[in-house]
Amino acid sequence: xxxxxRITIIILLWNVSIAYSSGxxxxxxxxxxxxxxxxVKGTPNTSVYSSQGVNKQIINKQDIINSGAVDLKxxxxxxxxxxxxxxxxIGQQTSVFTRGSESNHTLVLLNGIPINDQSVxxxxxxxxxxxxxxxxxxxxxxxxxxxxFGPNAIGGAVNFITAxxxxxxxxxxxxxxxxNTIDVNYTKITDNGWHLNFKGATTKSKTGSALxxxxxxxxxxxxxxxxxAEKWISDNVKxxxxxxxxxxxxxxxxxxxxxxxxxxxxxxYALQTGIDRLTKDTEDNLILHYxxxxxxxxxxxxLDEYNSEAVTIxxxxxxxxxxxxxxxxxxxxxxxxxxxENQGTYEASTKGHVSDTxxxxxxxxxxxxxxILSLYGRTDDHKITGRNETYKINLTKIIDRFKFGITHSTxxxxxxxxxxxxxxxxxxxxxxxxxxEKSKTNELSGEYRFSDNITLGMTGYRTSIFDSIETxxxxxxxxxxxxxxxxxxxxxxxxxxxxxxxxxxxxxxxKSKKGNGQSQSRRPGRTHGANYTKKFLTDSxxxxxxxxxxxxxxxxxxxDRGVNRKVKSTxxxxxxxxxxxxxxxxFINISNLLDEHxxxxxxxxxxxxxxxxxxxxxx
Numbered sequence: 063x064x065x066x067x068r069i070t071i072i073i074l075l076w077n078v079s080i081a082y083s084s085g086x087x088x089x090x091x092x093x094x095x096x097x098x099x100x101x102v103k104g105t106p107n108t109s110v111y112s113s114q115g116v117n118k119q120i121i122n123k124q125d126i127i128n129s130g131a132v133d134l135k136x137x138x139x140x141x142x143x144x145x146x147x148x149x150x151x152i153g154q155q156t157s158v159f160t161r162g163s164e165s166n167h168t169l170v171l172l173n174g175i176p177i178n179d180q181s182v183x184x185x186x187x188x189x190x191x192x193x194x195x196x197x198x199x200x201x202x203x204x205x206x207x208x209x210x211f212g213p214n215a216i217g218g219a220v221n222f223i224t225a226x227x228x229x230x231x232x233x234x235x236x237x238x239x240x241x242n243t244i245d246v247n248y249t250k251i252t253d254n255g256w257h258l259n260f261k262g263a264t265t266k267s268k269t270g271s272a273l274x275x276x277x278x279x280x281x282x283x284x285x286x287x288x289x290x291a292e293k294w295i296s297d298n299v300k301x302x303x304x305x306x307x308x309x310x311x312x313x314x315x316x317x318x319x320x321x322x323x324x325x326x327x328x329x330x331y332a333l334q335t336g337i338d339r340l341t342k343d344t345e346d347n348l349i350l351h352y353x354x355x356x357x358x359x360x361x362x363x364x365l366d367e368y369n370s371e372a373v374t375i376x377x378x379x380x381x382x383x384x385x386x387x388x389x390x391x392x393x394x395x396x397x398x399x400x401x402x403e404n405q406g407t408y409e410a411s412t413k414g415h416v417s418d419t420x421x422x423x424x425x426x427x428x429x430x431x432x433x434i435l436s437l438y439g440r441t442d443d444h445k446i447t448g449r450n451e452t453y454k455i456n457l458t459k460i461i462d463r464f465k466f467g468i469t470h471s472t473x474x475x476x477x478x479x480x481x482x483x484x485x486x487x488x489x490x491x492x493x494x495x496x497x498x499e500k501s502k503t504n505e506l507s508g509e510y511r512f513s514d515n516i517t518l519g520m521t522g523y524r525t526s527i528f529d530s531i532e533t534x535x536x537x538x539x540x541x542x543x544x545x546x547x548x549x550x551x552x553x554x555x556x557x558x559x560x561x562x563x564x565x566x567x568x569x570x571x572x573k574s575k576k577g578n579g580q581s582q583s584r585r586p587g588r589t590h591g592a593n594y595t596k597k598f599l600t601d602s603x604x605x606x607x608x609x610x611x612x613x614x615x616x617x618x619x620x621x622d623r624g625v626n627r628k629v630k631s632t633x634x635x636x637x638x639x640x641x642x643x644x645x646x647x648x649f650i651n652i653s654n655l656l657d658e659h660x661x662x663x664x665x666x667x668x669x670x671x672x673x674x675x676x677x678x679x680x681x
Contacts, residue, residue, distance in 0.1 A: 103347075105203075106174045107210045107438055109380045109388035111426025115436030115456030115469065116210070117505075117521070121200040123227060128595060128609045130235075130638040130651030130674065132243060132265060133284075134192040134200075138220070139634075140593055140611045142553050142568040143204050147584055148190055149666040150272025152265075153282025153312035156190030161204055161523065162549035162574030162585045163217030163501075164530075167475060171211060171221040172306060172332055174376075175351045178214060179330075180400035181370040183410070183480040185214065191310045191328050192222075195233075195245035195263030196288035199223035205523065206473030206503050208452030209438035212394065212420050216473035216501045216527060224304050226259040226290045235651065235676025240268040240281070243676075259290040272315045274667045282312035300338045307331035314359070324361030330354070343382040350375055361406055370400035391423040400479045404486075412484035412492070418476070419443045432460040444476050447498045463512070469505040474498045477531055481540045493539045501527045517557045525549040545577035562597035583626065584663060586616035606641040615662070622664035632660045647678040 105116050121137055131137045135156055139146045147165075148156040157165035166186035170177055178187050194200065200222060207215035227247045236242025245263035252258065268281035289305040310328045336349040351374040359366040378392030401413035422440035429435065438454040454471035476498045483492040507521040527547040534541045551572030558565040569590035574582045591613035599605050612635045620629045635656055640649035650673065657671035 103174075105210055106378065107390065107392065107422045107424050107440065109390040109424055109426055110382045111388045111428050111434055112390075112424045112436035112438065114426065114434050114458050115454070115467065117204055119202045119204075121202070123198050126194055126197070126200070127678070128607065128638060128640070129611065130609070130636065130649065130653070131194060134189050134194055136653070137194060137200055138189065138202070140591070140613060141202055142555065142570050142589065143551070143572070144202065145584070145586060145589070145615070146189070147663045148668070149663060150280055150315070151269045151282075151667070151669050152267040153284065153310055154190050154272050154280070154314065154666070155188055157186060158189050159585060160217035161525070161551060162572050162582070163525070163527065164547075167214070167217035169207065169211055169215035169219040171219060173223060173304065173334060173349070174211070174221060175334065175349060175374050176212060176214065176396070177332060177353055177372075179355045179368075179370050180372065180398040180416075180479050181355060181357070181368040181402045183478065183484065185475065185478040188328075191330070192308065193263065193265050193284045193286060195243065195265070196224070196261035196286045196306070197222050198225045198227055205469070205505060206452070206454070206471040206501055206525075208473040209422065209440045209454040209471065212440065213418065213442055213444070213498065214475045216475055216499065224288050224290060224306055226257055226292060227261065229680055231678055231680040233676060233678040235649070235674050237672065237674050240266060242266055255293050257292040261288040262286065269669055270667060272666055274661045274665050276315065276667065280313040280315065282310060284308065284310045298340050300340075301336075302338065303335040305331070305333050324359050327358045329356040345380040346378070348377045364406040366402070366404045366406070368402040370398065372396060372398045386428045387425070389423070389425040393422070394420040398479070408487065410480075410484060410486035412480045414479045414483040416445045416476075416479065416482070418445070434458045444498070446482055446494055447476055447496070450474050450498055450500075464508065464510050466506070466508040469507070471503050471505070473501040473503070477540070481531055489538055490533060491539050493541065496531060496540060497529050497542050499527060499529050499531055501525055515559050519555045519557070521553045523549075523551055547574070547576055547582070549574045564593075564595045566593040568592070581619055583619045583621065586618040588614075588616035590614050603641070606639060609638040611636045620664040629661070629664055632658055632662070634658060645679070647680075649676055649678070650674070651676070
């Protein structure tokens, strides 16, 4: 009955929206009239010339569709230098390690505003809860990004963009009634100039157990809604608003030995509204943001509850002063409140609030067409840790076909509410005397353009993280540790861009160790792979598109069956084939093509081969 209702709703939306689709066919560069070709803004705390010093990788909506990705893990796992560990199949808890940093060193943002949950004990973001059918673009920033986004971006940042999608479409995919995805996008431009956009999606998954040796199934279901509205209220002032909501319901396992487990209800919603003002040489924006997390975990008759709220106001101005100089400045105020109550055999709780006021600025100076110097700085005044600064310096030089850059940057992570105020039944208490974790990173990057189609890029980096926050030896409170964390690596990417095809061959060599020489767990020393897309033209069946992703994930240390040991490497291949037929785009997505059975992290099972069929209808 439920599946029939879902299909009926899709058909109704499909037929009704055809009547209102006029005006969305043609893309116009003037985004005050008709359909804008460019809807996504630049990186915060940059200006025209200083944007050249940003390490930024963009995954747009079409990239997401072509890859066959279902959740955020599917997108991030193909990014060099980003390592994913998910405690089971779709919907399970997921950690990200960016360039070997800690799992709580990656900041997550919604349209440039931080959305990490303050009710989490150690500040890490659970990437397993976010599905990407209503996300318009994903931006990945590797390396300390505190000067751009503020605290907690020591390893990097991931930015979700929820801009309006002007391609009205319906997509359905899956391989049975218990494993499927349905998503809808509809945009209407009204007679009085409002751009109104609705995105909605639901994903159901029911595969194997999260435990490597388990037998029960651990299903999950995700629902998302994204509403966007924009309107030019004068010749150079635009109003915009976004409402984003997602809900993930999943069955977990209590531990690596307890398959009975528990269930989770993970809700999050966010509201944003903003004003943009554009002139020939300036860009101003003001954003108001509110978010709420409501998480519940039912476990053997006990209910663990986690709740947090945040309010953010952010303003920024970007100025192109001359043909050689651009600069920008702004400010941000963020208030976080959070509380949780963990019951059962392990008891823990916290409740509190913090605030942070940040001021930032940047400048880019173009010495010549071949040399650009970029400077970025930010100071944050935190309620507990006081005033701390982050900065970044980049020099970019072009010599004929060779482009190279040198960057020095810093980052910091403020302690969480639990680290400041929390308690548990083992005797740990909060510590309001904690200092923030801090980092320093040096990067050297180079890019050589063999031809208009072939480019080789390399980036070497070295990072030191100090004042890391951990539980002390007496297990009584959290303290700043004396041992530094050291990360270093070399990322290489050979890119070929041809007519209707793209090929990237990448490799990463990295080390992540504590100051005493001990290797950190869940950090592979080597990864490599390939990303390939191509449009084929054949006489027999006409044209079709191929998307191919391969990643070798090297050996690494992990805690397995009671001991730390080296875990074997894996070779994972995903492939997607699509073809336009009868005004529909039909596709086949095959994940884990080699059907490799592996654990990542150890003791938690990853899915074998999956084949999903689907189609997407544009109207």
